[in-house]
Amino acid sequence: MTEEQPPEHLRHKPLTNLSRPRELVLACPSFKSKVNLSRIVRLAGCAAVEKIIACGTAKIDPTIARDGMGHVVIERRRTLVPVLKTLRNEGYRIVGLEQTDRSQLIYEYKYHHRTALVIGHERHGMNAEELALVDDVIEIPVYGMPYSYNVVTATTMAVYEYLRQFPQG
Secondary structure, eight states: OOSSSOOOOOSSOOOOOOSSOOOEEEEEOOOSOHHHHHHHHHHHHHHTOOEEEEETTOOOOHHHHGGGGGTOEEEEESOHHHHHHHHHHTTOEEEEESOOTTOEEGGGOOOOSSEEEEEOBTTTBOOHHHHTTOSEEEEOOOOSSSSSOOHHHHHHHHHHHHHHHOTTO
16 A cells, blocks of 8 residues: 555445354343344354354344345354253353453454354343353453443453454454
8 A cells, every 4th residue: 555545445345255164052041131132143143153143022124234134044042051061062161251250361262163152131130040051251351441441342342352363254
């Protein structure tokens, strides 16, 4: 790139081909806001995450989720606890995204290929029963106020770190 020739904006670059499907599943509680779940669906679509498990009513706004809805399987379940037990039996490493006394900083954590990322509720986080079922807990450091990131922002950062570690799937 030179000063005479500015970068050309490419609205829709071709998709990145993966050498294997992503083995990342997002496990979501019953969110208070359908906007949060809708944004996570869009994130999953962009990241080629093929499956979200959404608890509760799991309503999705298609104008927010956009094309993600057509590329992500959304399994609906009542609660997370049985889901986490099933995922463990299927060989997933269960990773909670939460602030705890035993959390590992996200940039120090080494993901496993087969990971189920458990997202906390946007107001209450993960409950004790859910935390008892995770193999690891990761957190994203906060340097100012408020004390935590928005649930979608935190999920995006955690998914991006997984993608960074496994760029080809």
